[in-house]
Amino acid sequence: MVKRNDNLFSEFEMALYEAAIRSNPNNEEALRALGYLYTKKRNHTKALTIDRKLCFLRPDDSVVHYNLACSLSNLGKIEDSLEALEMAILLGYSDVRHMEKDPDLDNIRNEPRYQEIVEKMKGKSKA
Numbered sequence: 001m002v003k004r005n006d007n008l009f010s011e012f013e014m015a016l017y018e019a020a021i022r023s024n025p026n027n028e029e030a031l032r033a034l035g036y037l038y039t040k041k042r043n044h045t046k047a048l049t050i051d052r053k054l055c056f057l058r059p060d061d062s063v064v065h066y067n068l069a070c071s072l073s074n075l076g077k078i079e080d081s082l083e084a085l086e087m088a089i090l091l092g093y094s095d096v097r098h099m100e101k102d103p104d105l106d107n108i109r110n111e112p113r114y115q116e117i118v119e120k121m122k123g124k125s126k127a
Helices: 002-023 028-040 044-057 062-074 078-090 096-101 112-126
Strands: none
Touching: 002 028, 028 044, 028 062, 044 062, 062 078, 078 112, 096 112
């Protein structure tokens, strides 16, 4: 029964944030929450739309670019995901431990370019 209630609450939350965005399309708090909920519900196409919007609104935010990389990875857009991940790091994203465990990056984890990115990040954290 709890699972059903959690699902109903998630649906309610999504409807609430969607209404907030209709009211104010640039509501960053609602966009972030909705992007998270879409990803959780495995609606990666909608999550990608949200992440692209947030990148437009916050072009210098490393976490926003990291989330974009995750959405792109979830959709199998390998090269685009790697580019977004590199941008996130260039902007200051540095949580390599989270990155290595994040299931949203599973589609790029075996890519040589991803492995190079991780090694560079580990090297910087030791320096």
